[in-house]
Amino acid sequence: MSNSTKHMKTSLKTYREAINEALHQEMERDPTVIVLGEEVSGGAGGNGQDDAYGGVFGVTKGLQPKYSRDRVIDTPISESAIVGAAIGAANTGLRPVAELMFFDFIGVCFDQIFNQAAKFRYMFGGKSITPVVIRGTVGGGWRAGAQHSNMLHPVVTHIPGLKVVMPSNAYDAKGLMVRAIRDNDPVLFLEHKIMYDNACEVPDELYEIPFGEAAFPRQGTDVTIVAISNMVTKAIEAADILAKEGISCDVIDPRTVSPLDEESILESVEVTGRLVIVDEANERCSLAADISSIVAEKGFHSLKAPIRKVTAPHTPVPFAPELEDAYIPSTAKVIAAVREVLGA
Amino acid sequence: MSNSTKHMKTSLKTYREAINEALHQEMERDPTVIVLGEEVSGGAGGNGQDDAYGGVFGVTKGLQPKYSRDRVIDTPISESAIVGAAIGAANTGLRPVAELMFFDFIGVCFDQIFNQAAKFRYMFGGKSITPVVIRGTVGGGWRAGAQHSNMLHPVVTHIPGLKVVMPSNAYDAKGLMVRAIRDNDPVLFLEHKIMYDNACEVPDELYEIPFGEAAFPRQGTDVTIVAISNMVTKAIEAADILAKEGISCDVIDPRTVSPLDEESILESVEVTGRLVIVDEANERCSLAADISSIVAEKGFHSLKAPIRKVTAPHTPVPFAPELEDAYIPSTAKVIAAVREVLGA
Amino acid sequence: MTYSKDFLLRAYRTMKTIREFEERCVSEFMGGNIPGFVHVSNGQEAIAVAACIDLDDKDIIGSTHRGHGHCIAKGCDVIGMMKEIMGRATGLCKGKGGSMHIADIDKGMLGANAIVGGGPPLVNGAALTAKTLKTGKVAISFNGDGSANQGTVMEAQNLAVVLQLPHIFMFENNGYAEGTAAKYGLGCDSLTERNAGFGMPAVCVNGLDFFETYEAMKEAIERARNGGGPTAIEAMCVRFDGHFIGDPQLYRGENEVEDARAKQDCLKIFRTRVKKEKWLTDKEMNAIDAEVMALIEQAVSEGLAAPHPNPETDLLSDVYISY
Amino acid sequence: MTYSKDFLLRAYRTMKTIREFEERCVSEFMGGNIPGFVHVSNGQEAIAVAACIDLDDKDIIGSTHRGHGHCIAKGCDVIGMMKEIMGRATGLCKGKGGSMHIADIDKGMLGANAIVGGGPPLVNGAALTAKTLKTGKVAISFNGDGSANQGTVMEAQNLAVVLQLPHIFMFENNGYAEGTAAKYGLGCDSLTERNAGFGMPAVCVNGLDFFETYEAMKEAIERARNGGGPTAIEAMCVRFDGHFIGDPQLYRGENEVEDARAKQDCLKIFRTRVKKEKWLTDKEMNAIDAEVMALIEQAVSEGLAAPHPNPETDLLSDVYISY
Numbered sequence A, B: 001m002s003n004s005t006k007h008m009k010t011s012l013k014t015y016r017e018a019i020n021e022a023l024h025q026e027m028e029r030d031p032t033v034i035v036l037g038e039e040v041s042g043g044a045g046g047n048g049q050d051d052a053y054g055g056v057f058g059v060t061k062g063l064q065p066k067y068s069r070d071r072v073i074d075t076p077i078s079e080s081a082i083v084g085a086a087i088g089a090a091n092t093g094l095r096p097v098a099e100l101m102f103f104d105f106i107g108v109c110f111d112q113i114f115n116q117a118a119k120f121r122y123m124f125g126g127k128s129i130t131p132v133v134i135r136g137t138v139g140g141g142w143r144a145g146a147q148h149s150n151m152l153h154p155v156v157t158h159i160p161g162l163k164v165v166m167p168s169n170a171y172d173a174k175g176l177m178v179r180a181i182r183d184n185d186p187v188l189f190l191e192h193k194i195m196y197d198n199a200c201e202v203p204d205e206l207y208e209i210p211f212g213e214a215a216f217p218r219q220g221t222d223v224t225i226v227a228i229s230n231m232v233t234k235a236i237e238a239a240d241i242l243a244k245e246g247i248s249c250d251v252i253d254p255r256t257v258s259p260l261d262e263e264s265i266l267e268s269v270e271v272t273g274r275l276v277i278v279d280e281a282n283e284r285c286s287l288a289a290d291i292s293s294i295v296a297e298k299g300f301h302s303l304k305a306p307i308r309k310v311t312a313p314h315t316p317v318p319f320a321p322e323l324e325d326a327y328i329p330s331t332a333k334v335i336a337a338v339r340e341v342l343g344a
Numbered sequence C, D: 001m002t003y004s005k006d007f008l009l010r011a012y013r014t015m016k017t018i019r020e021f022e023e024r025c026v027s028e029f030m031g032g033n034i035p036g037f038v039h040v041s042n043g044q045e046a047i048a049v050a051a052c053i054d055l056d057d058k059d060i061i062g063s064t065h066r067g068h069g070h071c072i073a074k075g076c077d078v079i080g081m082m083k084e085i086m087g088r089a090t091g092l093c094k095g096k097g098g099s100m101h102i103a104d105i106d107k108g109m110l111g112a113n114a115i116v117g118g119g120p121p122l123v124n125g126a127a128l129t130a131k132t133l134k135t136g137k138v139a140i141s142f143n144g145d146g147s148a149n150q151g152t153v154m155e156a157q158n159l160a161v162v163l164q165l166p167h168i169f170m171f172e173n174n175g176y177a178e179g180t181a182a183k184y185g186l187g188c189d190s191l192t193e194r195n196a197g198f199g200m201p202a203v204c205v206n207g208l209d210f211f212e213t214y215e216a217m218k219e220a221i222e223r224a225r226n227g228g229g230p231t232a233i234e235a236m237c238v239r240f241d242g243h244f245i246g247d248p249q250l251y252r253g254e255n256e257v258e259d260a261r262a263k264q265d266c267l268k269i270f271r272t273r274v275k276k277e278k279w280l281t282d283k284e285m286n287a288i289d290a291e292v293m294a295l296i297e298q299a300v301s302e303g304l305a306a307p308h309p310n311p312e313t314d315l316l317s318d319v320y321i322s323y
C-alpha cells in the first residue's frame, strides 16, 4: 500500500468488488461518468429481474439500480457501436466506461480503438480529448477456449495514443480504475478474469494510483522478475519459494504497461544483473519482448546473463484443462527461468 | 537471386508488376485461385470502362478481363465480409487472395483474421485448412496521414496461426506471392506502398521463395543490420555508405517475419557481435523489440554492445511531409545507430 | 406436403438426440465432468433439424456458441462431440476446441463460433466456393436475435445479395441474447422486415413447428441451388435453459421457463402433429427414444473413459500445416 | 416554406465557398502545393449546407474522407483548413491531420474520418452526450452510398434506434464508392427502405435541391431535439470530380461528368430557384461570389506563406495529454 493511502480505513475486498466500488464512487462523485456495454445491467426489455447480471462477471452490479438506465446502459451486441459511442461521448463531455465482456472482442471493434480513439489527439493537432475507459477481461484459466482467453495487451501496447492498465490485485485495481476514469486519454483497463475473487485490504475511500509507476511486491538483489497481471501472483510465489533457498528476487509489477515504468526495471537490473520476464501473452512481439529489448538496449552493461522470457507459446489457447495449464506460464516455469539466469 | 531461379529468363519488373505477374500466372495455373476486394477490378455496375482500377494501386490490373468477374470479384466496402468470405472459401476448396486496400483497415476485420483464420486449425484439432492470402499495403511516405500509413505487422506477427510476409523488392515479391498462394496456412502479404515502382530483374516464369529464409543483400562482419520491408532499402544505402569508410555491415532481410529466420540472425550476430534493427513500425511491442529479445536471450554471449532499434517513435503517423519524413526511420538514423553500436 | 416415413423418423430421432444430448450436458457440467462455458440449445431442436435435414456432407453450415444442435443435425458424431466437450484427446477436435469451437469439415460443419457474428462472413465464403465451382451446394449460417446486431452479420447479408450467394441466413429468435430481450437489442419492429430491407427474400416462421420451418428452408434451399441467391429466415423459438449452463436466469419472468417447457416444446409439438396425422406412432417414437438414451449414455461413458490430451505432444501441434 | 433573406444569403455563400474551395484544392493539388490523398466534394455542396445551416457550435457533426464541405458548412475557418490541407504548422490541426483528418471541436466538427464507416459510431456518442446531459443538441453523421455497407454504420444505426439518440444519418448517395456504382455495392433496391428497416424514419431527397434537403433535415432535427430519436436521409447527388484528385475516372460513362456539371449543378439549381422566386438577385449573389473568390485567394496565399511544422518540436507532441 502506498504512502498516500496508509491512513485510510480499509476492508477486505475482492478484485471484482474493488473495481465495482471504484465505479460506484466515481459515478457518485462525477455525474458525467457513465457505464455502457452488453449486460452491464442485464435484463433490459425483459420481464424478469432488473440488473440481472451487473456484468457477466458481476463487476458492474448495483450501478444501474442506483444510477438508472440513463447512466448504466445495456446495449445490443455491437462492439464497434459500443466502443464508438463511448469514444464519441468522451469527445463531447462525458467520461464513459465501456465494457468489452471479453477483451478478445477487440477483433470486431479494433478500428474504433486503434485508429480513432488512439489517434484523435495527434491527428487533430492536440485539439480533442478522449477520456474514455474501455474495460475488458483477459487471460486464460477458465477453460473458455481459443476465442475467449487471450491476453492481447501487446497489440494495444503497440499503439501510440493508448494507455494500457493491468492491475494484479484488488488494491491496485481500485486505485488504477479511479485514475483511469479521471485520465483524459483513452485507457484500456484489462482485468484478468481468473483474479476476480482474489481479495486483499482495500481502502474504502477514493484514491488514485498514478500510471507509469511500478509496484514492488518483493524486493531482492539476485534476480529481477518483471511480471504482468495475474503473472505477478506466480512471480511472488516463485520468489517466496526461492527465498527459502537463499535466492533473493526483486519482483516488479509495472501495473500499467503503457506507460511503462522503465526506470524501475532498469534500476533493478542494475543491481541484479539478471532478468526474467513473465507474461501470459504469446511470445512474438510481446510485452515480454518489449521489456527485454529495452533492457538489452539501455541496461546492457548491467546484464550478467541472457534475459529469459517466460510466456505462452506461439499457439492459440487450448480448451482442455491439461493443455491450458501447460500453456499458461506456471510458477514452476518461473522458478526454472530464475535458476537458469543464475546459471544454477 | 537464389540458385533455383538462376537459369530463368528475367526482365526488369516493378514491385507492382511482379506481384501482378504472380497473380496472373497462379490464376492461370490453378482455377481455384480467386481475387476479391474493393476495386480489384473497378467499375462494377457502372457505365464506364471495366477494370477501371485493377486495384487502387494497379496491382490486380488485367486479371478481371482475363478471368472474368467470377474469379476477380469487386465487393462493397465491407472488410469483415471480404476477409470472412475469403477465409470461408479457403476452408471449402478455393485459394482466395483478398485485398485490404490499406492494411490499416484490419481494424474493421481483425476478428476474422486473428480469431477465426488464425485459430481454426488449432481449435479444430488440425482438421481445417485455410489457404488464404490477405494482401494489404503498409507504411508511410505517401502523406496519407495517421489512418492510412501504418505498418501494423507487429500486431499480426504476435498472433499464432498467421504467417506474415514482407517483401522488400520485386524479385522477392513475386516468389513470395507464389509461395503464399500455394501455402496451406493463412498468409498476410504486406506490400509497402512506397515500393510499387521499384524495379529489378525478375524471372518471367513461376518460382517460389520459401518462408522463413532470410535474404542477405549485403554481407559483412562488423555490424549486423536486420531490416524489414522498405527499411531494407535504407539499410543497404547505409551499408554502402559505411562500406566506403571501411565499416562492413551484414544486412539481413528476413522477408517473412512469421516465420522468422532466427538462425540467420543469430549466426550473423555471432560473427559481428553488434546488432541494429530497422523497422518502420512503432517501437513498443514491435518486431524490432521481438528480434532484439531473441538475440538478447539466445545470442547474448555474442553481443559486444547494446542492441539498437531504429523504429518509428511512439506517435501516430503525421501528415505534414516534414513530420512524416522525421517519423520514418532514415538512412542517416541507420548510419548513426551503426556508429553507436561500434562505439564510434 | 407429404413426408416419407424415413424422413419423419430421421427428423424425430435427430431432434430427440439433440434434446437428450443437451440435457445430459447440463447434468454432466453440473457434475463437474465438463469444463468451461457451455451453451445448450434445448428447446430449439426443430430449427437445427429442419435446416439441415435435406443437406448432404458437401453442403456447409456455420454455427454459433450454441452449436451442439447444429452439429448433431449436420451429422457430427455424437460420441466424438461429447468427448470434445469433455476435453478429451479423442474428441472431434482433439479436446482443443471444446463446446464453443467444434467443427467437422468432413460433415460440412465449418465450425461453431465463440464470437457472436463470426460465422456468417465465413459462410458466405463457403457459398462463394459453391458458386465459383458450380457445385450446386448451399451454405447455411445460424444466427441469433442478438447476433443480428453485429456489423459482421449485416455486412455478410449485403454481400450475399450483391454476389447472389447460395447462403441461407437462419435467425433463431429465442427472445434473448444472454439476459437482454430480443426486442430491446433489435431496434426494428421486425427483424424479418429488416432482413427484407437488405434485398433478399425474408420470412418469419414458427420455429417450434418443425414442418413450417422445414418448408421455409426447403424453398430457400431450392432458390439458392438454382442461383436465386440468399434468403433470410427468422424462426421464433424459446431457449429452455440459461444463456450458459449455470445461468441463474434472473432476467426471465416468473414461470417463463416452466411454461415454455410445458407449452412450447418443439418435440411435443412434433409428436402431437405426427400422431394426429397418423404419420408416426408413439411406439415408433418411444423405440427411438430408447435408442437415443442409450446412445447418449454411451457417449458419456465413453467420454469419461477417453484419454486426456498430453501436453508434451499436443500443446504445440496443429498451429500451422507447416512453419 | 418561406426563408429569410439572411438565411438564403448564408446558404448561397456557404455553398459557393465550398465549391470554390474544392475547385481550388484541385488546382493547388495539381500544382504540387497539396500533398497526400485529397477527396473533394464539389457537386455535393447543397447537402452539407442544408444539413448544417440550422446547427450551432454545440451541435455535432462527424464527417468522412470527403469532408471539406462539411467542415465549411459547420463553420470551420476556411483559411485554417487550407493551411491544414497544405500541411502547415498553423493549420487547423497543426498540419498533423491533413485533408482526411480535419477536426474542429470548438465548431462542433468532431472529425473527418479516413476510415469508411468510422464516423457514425462516434457520432452516436456525441448524441449520447446530448441525451445524457439533456442539452437538446443533435448530432449528424455524414455517410456515403459506399460506407452504408460498412458494418460499423449499420451497428450505429441500430444502436441509435435502441437508445433513441438524437442522431441524423445523412447518406450522400453520389452514385459511386470509388469506382464502384452505388447500385452494385448496395444489394438492396433502395437504401432508404433498408434504413427504414432499422426502425427509424427514413426519407429520400433530391440532394441537388438545397430546399428539399433542408426541409427533410429540419424535420429530422426537430424530431431529434424533441426526443424522437434518429432519422436517416438519403440524398441523391453527383460527384463532380474523381474519387480522389487525380483519379482518371475511367469507370464513368461518356460525358457523364460534363452532363452533371451542366445539368445537375446544385449551385445553378439554387440560383435558378431563388431568382424565379425573386428571393435573391443575381447582383446579390455575384457580390457574394466576388467575396468568396477573394477569401479563397487569401486562403491559398496565406496557406502558401504559412510556416511548415518543425520536427524537433512537433513530431512527438500531442500524442497524449499526459504520459
Ligand SMILES: Cc1ncc(C[n+]2csc(CCOP(=O)(O)OP(=O)(O)O)c2C)c(N)n1
Pocket: A038, A077, A079, A101, A105, A108, C065, C066, C114, C115, C116, C117, C143, C144, C145, C146, C147, C148, C174, C176, C177, C178, C239, C243
Ligand atoms: C463479439 C461478441 N460479443 C459478445 C459475446 C458474448 N456473447 C456470447 S453469446 C451472446 C448472446 C448471443 O445472443 P443470440 O445471438 O441471440 O444467441 P443465443 O445466445 O440466444 O443463442 C453474447 C452477448 C461474444 N461471444 N462475442
Ligand SMILES: Cc1ncc(C[n+]2csc(CCOP(=O)(O)OP(=O)(O)O)c2C)c(N)n1
Pocket: B038, B077, B079, B101, B105, B108, D065, D066, D114, D115, D116, D117, D143, D144, D145, D146, D147, D148, D174, D176, D177, D178, D243
Ligand atoms: C474501412 C475502409 N475501407 C476502404 C476505404 C477506402 N475508401 C476510401 S473512400 C471509399 C469509397 C467511399 O464511398 P462512399 O461512402 O460512397 O463515399 P464517397 O467517396 O462517394 O464520398 C473507399 C472504398 C477506407 N478508407 N476505409
Ligand SMILES: [Mg+2]
Pocket: C144, C145, C146, C172, C173, C174, C175, C176, C177, C178
Ligand atoms: Mg437469442
Ligand SMILES: [Mg+2]
Pocket: D144, D145, D146, D172, D173, D174, D175, D176, D177, D178
Ligand atoms: Mg459515394
